[in-house]
Amino acid sequence: MKLMVSVKRVVDYNVRIQVKPDGSGVVTDGVKMSMNPFDEIAMEEALRIKEAGNAEEIIAVTIGEQKAQEQLRTALAMGADRAIHVEVDEDIQPLTAARVLKALADKEQPGMVLLGKQAIDDDQGQTGQMLAALWDRPQATFASKVDLDGQKAKVTREVDAGLETIEVDLPAVVTTDLRLNEPRYVKLPDIMKAKKKPIDTTSLADLGVEAAPGLKVTNTAPPPERQGGKKVESVDELVSELKNRGLI
Amino acid sequence: MAKVLLIADHDGENLNPTTPKAVACAADFSPEALDVAVFVSGDNGVADQAAKLDGVSRVLRIDNPANEHCLAAMLAPQIVKMAADYTHVLVAGSTFGKDLMARVAALLGVLQVSDIMKVESDYVFQRPIYAGNAITTVEAPSDQVLCGTVRAASYQAAGEGNSASVEDISVDAELPDHTRFVSVETHKSDRPDLQTAPRVVSGGRGVGSGENFDIIYKLADKINAGVGASRAAVDAGYVPNDMQVGQTGKIIAPELYIAVGISGAIQHWAGIKDAGTIVAINKDEEAPIFEVADLGLVADLFDAVPELEQKLG
Ligand SMILES: Cc1cc2nc3c(=O)[nH]c(=O)nc-3n(C[C@H](O)[C@H](O)[C@H](O)COP(=O)(O)OP(=O)(O)OC[C@H]3O[C@@H](n4cnc5c(N)ncnc54)[C@H](O)[C@@H]3O)c2cc1C
Ligand SMILES: Nc1ncnc2c1ncn2[C@@H]1O[C@H](COP(=O)(O)O)[C@@H](O)[C@H]1O
Numbered sequence: 001m002k003l004m005v006s007v008k009r010v011v012d013y014n015v016r017i018q019v020k021p022d023g024s025g026v027v028t029d030g031v032k033m034s035m036n037p038f039d040e041i042a043m044e045e046a047l048r049i050k051e052a053g054n055a056e057e058i059i060a061v062t063i064g065e066q067k068a069q070e071q072l073r074t075a076l077a078m079g080a081d082r083a084i085h086v087e088v089d090e091d092i093q094p095l096t097a098a099r100v101l102k103a104l105a106d107k108e109q110p111g112m113v114l115l116g117k118q119a120i121d122d123d124q125g126q127t128g129q130m131l132a133a134l135w136d137r138p139q140a141t142f143a144s145k146v147d148l149d150g151q152k153a154k155v156t157r158e159v160d161a162g163l164e165t166i167e168v169d170l171p172a173v174v175t176t177d178l179r180l181n182e183p184r185y186v187k188l189p190d191i192m193k194a195k196k197k198p199i200d201t202t203s204l205a206d207l208g209v210e211a212a213p214g215l216k217v218t219n220t221a222p223p224p225e226r227q228g229g230k231k232v233e234s235v236d237e238l239v240s241e242l243k244n245r246g247l248i
Numbered sequence: 249m250a251k252v253l254l255i256a257d258h259d260g261e262n263l264n265p266t267t268p269k270a271v272a273c274a275a276d277f278s279p280e281a282l283d284v285a286v287f288v289s290g291d292n293g294v295a296d297q298a299a300k301l302d303g304v305s306r307v308l309r310i311d312n313p314a315n316e317h318c319l320a321a322m323l324a325p326q327i328v329k330m331a332a333d334y335t336h337v338l339v340a341g342s343t344f345g346k347d348l349m350a351r352v353a354a355l356l357g358v359l360q361v362s363d364i365m366k367v368e369s370d371y372v373f374q375r376p377i378y379a380g381n382a383i384t385t386v387e388a389p390s391d392q393v394l395c396g397t398v399r400a401a402s403y404q405a406a407g408e409g410n411s412a413s414v415e416d417i418s419v420d421a422e423l424p425d426h427t428r429f430v431s432v433e434t435h436k437s438d439r440p441d442l443q444t445a446p447r448v449v450s451g452g453r454g455v456g457s458g459e460n461f462d463i464i465y466k467l468a469d470k471i472n473a474g475v476g477a478s479r480a481a482v483d484a485g486y487v488p489n490d491m492q493v494g495q496t497g498k499i500i501a502p503e504l505y506i507a508v509g510i511s512g513a514i515q516h517w518a519g520i521k522d523a524g525t526i527v528a529i530n531k532d533e534e535a536p537i538f539e540v541a542d543l544g545l546v547a548d549l550f551d552a553v554p555e556l557e558q559k560l561g
């Protein structure tokens with residue numbers, strides 16, 4: 001079967017983001033960009049499924065500006081066989097991303113689509129579930145273990161109560177949680193090899209997808225500041241501070 | 249005016265503590281009606297718990313064997329049928345709510361607002377992005393049903409002085425058979441629930457092992473606190489995943505949070521920034537957690553935590 005993995009270009013998780021003073025958004029110019037960490041985990045899982053002999057081809061997909069091809073190159077260097085770049089100029093929201101992935105799923109007929117459980121820029125956490133709904137297929141979200149068994153998959157999910165295991169028929173949508181795997185490092189020869197792998201470019205119009213109305217962001221502000229920083233010298237002082245504040 | 253349908257999160261016996269908080273958020277709309285849907289297979293009193301919550305107009309109980317494990321694939325088609333009578337469909341942003349609501353929204357062909365932290369009007373909200381390092385104000389279209397998840401840590405639980413009616417309804421929706429529940433592994437503990445406890449003690453990688461976590465539990469038990477952990481502590485296998493606090497774990501707002509052997513990465517910080525007083529115990533005085541902690545103690549945790557436990561006696 002084929003596997004499809006979506007990868008989003010986001011501000012690197014180590015960057016301390018700055019909010020623009022005029023409230024129009026966060027500063028992204030000159031900021032390090034990376035593949036969404038959950039998507040790296042999705043890529044890694046797809047590679048392991050293929051390496052175990054359970055898939056033949058891995059297709060990486062991104063929806064975004066021209067530069068998002070950098071993240072597709074990373075996916076190809078990790079081991080994806082080919083990539084699809086759906087070029088859009090503006091940021092798109094989950095419902096539109098899900099429509100795009102649905103159109104690609106119809107075309108490519110993957111046995112599984114793997115996505116991150118959330119993109120760490122907007123923290124929406126919707127796209128996988130939306131894709132599953134539009135595609136009329138099962139969803140196994142927040143996965144920490146995926147076991148394939150013929151036309152079925154058993155997926156363990158990280159839920160508030162602990163670990164839930166469900167069984168889904170394929171094709172299915174899986175969204176990844178942090179403990180699913182540890183993504184491999186990309187080696188230089190793989191980066192060279194990835195340059196020769198194909199990236200197809202397409203557009204919403206080519207795919208017949210209409211962008212959904214989105215949320216309008218009217219303001220972006222920094223969170224309320226916390227006045228931290230007071231140090232205590234000893235456990236005794238800590239205890240008396242806690243008592244003074246009525247916390248103990 | 250808003251007509252709100254709120255989906256209850258529960259485990260078959262008890263409402264999840266995030267649901268009364270989501271009810272409080274729903275009450276901040278201008279609700280003409282605030283109905284709570286309880287999907288169950290044989291009810292053990294969950295609907296009655298929901299009926300007590302202040303602000304609730306009616307509790308709608310949908311009793312169906314297919315609802316036993318509250319799988320999103322089963323619930324979503326039923327909610328879609330019910331949504332026609334409402335302007336808003338809400339759920340707490342627990343793992344249940346996150347899994348479910350986006351499926352509902354896409355079936356309805358509408359967008360979703362995730363992690364509502366403030367309702368400015370029926371269609372204008374504040375929500376966090378970048379792990380809470382920025383807060384956006386967003387406006388949703390008012391000509392379609394609005395689906396939303398509630399950032400429970402931003403709300404105080406609704407009071408329990410109500411006695412709303414409980415009505416049994418049946419919803420005629422076609423349900424799939426492609427998704428099956430297998431099992432759930434939970435860690436029952438007698439300690440206060442991490443998400444609602446007024447006091448929480450968390451341990452990080454600095455604690456060093458699962459056995460060493462005993463000193464964290466002892467301190468927690470002394471002050472009747474819930475226990476949490478950093479991702480590094482969970483990844484290392486010291487404690488189970490349901491204890492993770494942070495951007496991708498639980499987001500909590502206790503009155504007192506004590507972080508032990510935790511460096512204070514932004515992803516961890518995202519889970520505790522609404523806490524009342526944050527105490528950090530760390531042997532590295534440069535640890536970022538000290539920049540945000542109200543009270544910092546530079547010390548070896550293996551000395552400081554047992555001493556603290558003893559002196560709080
Ligand atoms: C996409 C993404 C999502 C994430 N989500 C989360 C999340 O939800 N929650 C989360 O916590 N993390 C999350 N992380 C991970 C986060 O970036 C950090 O790696 C993690 O929080 C570090 O955990 P820690 O502070 O326990 O470990 P470390 O950073 O290793 O810190 C250990 C601390 O213990 C101190 N220490 C060691 N020994 C002692 C001693 N004897 N006495 C006192 N102090 C001692 C050290 O000085 C150090 O400060 C996420 C990361 C990514 C990329
Ligand atoms: N523009 C995009 N391009 C590629 N993948 C995306 C895009 N937006 C969302 N995704 C995928 O959907 C997941 C969840 O995103 P979100 O719903 O925005 O939090 C991400 O981890 C990606 O795998």
